[in-house]
Amino acid sequence: MYKAYIAKLSYDFKTLRNLLAKATPPRSGDYLAGVAAANNLERVAAQWVLADVPLKQFLNEALVPYEQDEVTRLIIDEHDSVAFAPVSHLTVGDFRDWLLSEHTTTEVLTSIAAGLTPEMVAAVSKIMRIQDLILVAKKCRVITRFRGTIGLENRLSTRLQPNHPTDNPAGVAASLLDGLLYGCGDAVIGINPASDNLEATSRLLYMLNDVIDRYAIPTQSCVLAHVTTTLKAIEQGAPVDLVFQSIAGTQKANDSFGINLNILHEAHLAALELKRGSLFDNGMGNNCMYFETGQGSALSANAHQGLDQQTCEARAYAVARKFKPLLVNTVVGFIGPEYLYDGKQIIRAGLEDHFCGKLLGLPMGCDVCYTNHAEADQDDMDMLLTQFAVAGGTFIMGIPGADDVMLNYQSTSFHDALYVRQVLGLRPAPEFEHWLQQHGIFNADNQLMAQRELPALFKPALQKLTGGGNG
């Protein structure tokens, strides 16, 4: 069925899974897995064949067997055929043209999201250039709420990530204060704990709750411990805003993370029950999950099931959307060069993930990042950051000086967020924007105010930390 005769060579790709892998733009993880195209011609041949595959075929041919994989079951069982109807007659190639059409508006894209499967959007992304990924993603609008409103048009939010190598409270507080004074933190204040245990997690949760409460910051906290640790913290009465978990696109990979759909369901219910979100339009701000993903995570757990890493990543979004998250973050360059070798691969992967997530209806952020053994540098990150923001990305990370001293990788800084907001005219979430202006951190044009002295709100905190006066 998946055959092509091209440039005097015939190709038979046998299965949809194989076809998708061969059609994927080159990346080291797919070579490592042994699923990538052998050469450029085979890749393009696969793309030609893929363009002719009807979208309906993705509902008939499971990439990982239905009986073996609960992610496949989730995708098939929850597929909305009514929402799918407007595009159900299209092939992958026609779907690309349809997405690019000016008649395919934000409203249309929103209405079909539940009718699309991860495999459909992964497939179409493989025959799209970067400008296509940007153009279509920018038309998508996904709005979520907890204490603030995330994802409105011309807004870009930031996760303040005040990590410290030993979770030292003063060290965390120092980075936290620095971030707030640079206007960062409307998506979430989220800490990666150095040690994943209940005691450390609870201590950080109480600390963040105290800060958000005392300064009345319209944001939410998260300690990125394992979901089972957070569940225990909830049981003990700790103030949990968002429940975090890393997720992947196969049951086997999720197993290796120590999770399944039931555990996530339980955690979701527990967080909803706390009702810690604000009231919006007489309803709760009830998006209370925070998920992280990243291409290559399934392969690194040897659980990719023969899928290419980008398709596998898109399947993780099916898991995410089941639980109506406030934020989903693709941690694109963290995994290392054996999955994404260089800046070029990282940039494309970040934009693919954003496109796929948005099309499926998720509030997609991107940890624009790299490690020191990847063939990448700050210029590459500037390109991804800028392109991601042009594409309407929901949020990015904010880390002091772009250097995470706990996780030992480089992400985006507070300054980076200010840069990209400045050049593209983007604003923080409205509630947080108001708070920043009210306390003299931003002026009415959302520029940092010149600080002759510390905003009054923060003086006591600084005095408490440093044990005395400060300039």
Next chain:
Amino acid sequence: MADSNDLWHSLNQFTPARIAQGRAGMSQTTRNSLEFQLAHALARDAVNIPLDFVQLEQRINTLGYTTLTLQTQAENQRMYLQRPDLGRLLSESAVRCLQQYPNIQTDAVVVVADGLSSKAIEQHAVPFLNLLLPELQAKAYQLPPVCLIKHGRVAIGDAVADHYAARLCIVLIGERPGLSSPDSMGVYFTYKAKSGISTDADRNCISNIHNNGLSYDLALKKLLFLLNESEKC
């Protein structure tokens, strides 16, 4: 170049994070931008500048120990970075080379691999071996030559331990450089290592050995503790 003048710069005492950096407009200042580039350059060079194996051999020989330099199936740095599986396998010539040596009964193998930081091995391997090897000899352990491995991952130690039928496998390896620690060395200890069978869960890791991290003495103490505990079983 101007220094940071953020009013809260005194908070720097609480964290190694790059806080209170000040700004040029709303962007990073020249000083901070160049400081970052400097740290990144050191880290990149640690990954990419090849380890001088001849010099390393000489330095270890000078201490009075024999060495054997071997290569993995990762033929170059680019392949090493993209194919971790090949960095866990000895090259054909390395296998032939090992076979030339009598397969004597040994207790422990000591393996030094460049890993992701040549700088780490260049700085820390020899002084650490200088403390470690006398301790092993004092236990009357039979030791083959110290094996130096080009383009090696941690699991390459298993292949060497296999060959010598050694009970104890100790691997010194350059760790992935952070911006603040381009020369961090890790020491891995595996008891009854078996190539293709031992997993990361079977390994004990002593990480972060560098001038501002874990000291040689403390790292050695931890290693000997782990080793003694294993021998009790």
